[in-house]
Amino acid sequence: MDGQKFHKKMATGYFKSIYPVIANNIIKKSRKSQGLCVDVGGGTAVLGVEIARISQFNIINVDKDARSIQLAEEYIKSQEMEKRIIPLNCSAEDLQLASESADLVVSRGSVFFWEDKVKGMREIYRVLKPGGFAYVGGGMGNYKLSQQILTGLATDKTWIEETNWRYRQNLPIHLKLMMRETNIPNWSIESSQEGTWILINKK
Numbered sequence: 667m668d669g670q671k672f673h674k675k676m677a678t679g680y681f682k683s684i685y686p687v688i689a690n691n692i693i694k695k696s697r698k699s700q701g702l703c704v705d706v707g708g709g710t711a712v713l714g715v716e717i718a719r720i721s722q723f724n725i726i727n728v729d730k731d732a733r734s735i736q737l738a739e740e741y742i743k744s745q746e747m748e749k750r751i752i753p754l755n756c757s758a759e760d761l762q763l764a765s766e767s768a769d770l771v772v773s774r775g776s777v778f779f780w781e782d783k784v785k786g787m788r789e790i791y792r793v794l795k796p797g798g799f800a801y802v803g804g805g806m807g808n809y810k811l812s813q814q815i816l817t818g819l820a821t822d823k824t825w826i827e828e829t830n831w832r833y834r835q836n837l838p839i840h841l842k843l844m845m846r847e848t849n850i851p852n853w854s855i856e857s858s859q860e861g862t863w864i865l866i867n868k869k
């Protein structure tokens with residue numbers, strides 16, 4: 667995936683309006699607003715910036731793509747969030763973070779690309795503090811936004827085909843089977859107009 671192209675399309679272009687909505691959904695679901703938040707596969711940190719705006723979280727924006735990390739640095743700076751958000755270049759499957767260090771782990775639109783989803787989810791569970799919450803999956807925030815985006819991008823056949831293909835590979839039932847394999851307790855999957863999300867409550 668070309669980080670620059672993605673940033674233009676998703677972060678500053680057409681998709682811009684989904685991130686504040688998703689950030690709000692995350693804060694509501696997690697009932698958390700401070701401590702350490704890790705965004706796994708956070709790309710150029712657009713979601714991280716929106717979470718930071720409405721909370722007191724400090725955020726680590728993890729991505730395995732070095733170019734996305736570089737763009738994240740630029741975006742964080744442009745939004746004057748350097749004191750709150752820090753980029754980290756590593757993969758979901760090998761998080762360079764201490765065990766039980768995060769209050770909240772989020773990940774949007776990334777798990778579908780991980781080579782080893784089971785390993786990535788176990789890593790997320792490892793870095794979560796007891797009492798921590800994880801929200802991992804994908805979506806456009808709400809029904810209205812997803813319809814707007816689908817209608818607006820109807821002419822982009824490649825995007826529609828790729829998105830549909832990836833969605834079929836990651837149906838809730840597949841995610842359920844994958845989560846069973848992790849042996850992680852206390853998870854659920856929510857599939858709604860907000861998207862498809864794996865929720866973990868670490869006891």
Ligand SMILES: C[S@@+](CC[C@H](N)C(=O)[O-])C[C@H]1O[C@@H](n2cnc3c(N)ncnc32)[C@H](O)[C@@H]1O
Nearest residue numbers: 707708709729730731757758774775776779780
């Ligand atoms: C579709 S983009 C989503 C970016 C961001 N979460 C957003 O919603 O704007 C997917 C991101 O996941 C990253 N990614 C893919 N596989 C990864 C992995 N195994 N570990 C960490 N990041 C990964 C990609 O580099 C890319 O930045």
